[in-house]
Amino acid sequence: MDEFQLIDRFFCRPTLSDGVKVGIGDDGAVLTTRGDQDLVVVTDSLVEGVHFFSDVTPADLGHKALAVNLSDLAAMGAEPDWATLNLVLPTADSKWLEEFSIGFFSLADRCHVTLVGGDTSCGPLNLTVTAGGWVPRGQALCRTGARNGDLIYVSGTVGDAALGLQLVSGPDGLSEHGENRVVERLRRPEPRILLGQALRPLATAAIDLSDGLAADLAHVAVASGGLGGVIEEDRLPLSAEALELRTRKQLIPIALGGGDDYELCFCVPPEHRGEIDRLGNQLRLPLTMIGQMDTTPGIWLVGESGVREEYRSGGHLHHWAD
């Protein structure tokens, strides 16, 4: 199978968007712009050995490669529209590609995303997706807008994916724990697309949780003019599945420091609290207030004792030898 047969067989699909004038097959994709909207562009790579291990299924990889990008669009308040896919593959295995494309397109179809192009080459497994989405002009949700006194919220539950990673990295691995709900959260993150769009008029700032709650909230705090964030530990939303496996006390550091949840963390002026409650009910997604923005820089934790302590462990960062 050569590169063109591979693209034809696994990646050429009918377009889902009126805006795609030329999709896969030419030197470039041609898309119409939307006059009254801003285009948000995001990109993220998954690298074997860094973001996933060789035992992950191709369908999960296809899902996740797209999901992490749609999560970035969600965090910007954007409506996803199109994506490109750069595949570096060690071998062109039909079964692998078939399953990968099922994982990719089942999420793409559900979210009305058209694959408009990409690149395919031979080399160590690496998947890069670039995605575009739209927001009404001037209304993108940025990290920079949080204000002192804003309430801090997170969607869903936090720490599940990191606990899932602990389980699958342990001696029993994926074979024993693959069906567990927390492992499912690691394998199949759900981008909070509708939430992101609904937050545009309500939130002052938003970020998706890829590196860990404390580290990601710190990005918002710094970007919003050097504010700080105070998190009340007992408000952190933990899942019932995680609480079956670990105590609340064990889960708090995982919830704060663990990455890969792909929930949204966002800041809301106190007067919008009722609207956030209604939105959570409407979306059937828990939206939990976990603390408040403050003028003291840093991320602060209020634990059982009621004393405020600075959070010092980091989230996930890529490092290179000097």
Ligand code: ADP
């Ligand atoms: P070029 O050499 O002009 O850059 P390619 O030969 O790499 O183009 O690709 C041919 C067409 O197939 C292009 O439209 C490109 O966007 C598309 N394409 C290549 N790889 C992929 C992929 N993995 N997924 C989707 N489209 C792809």
Ligand code: MG
């Ligand atoms: Mg070309």
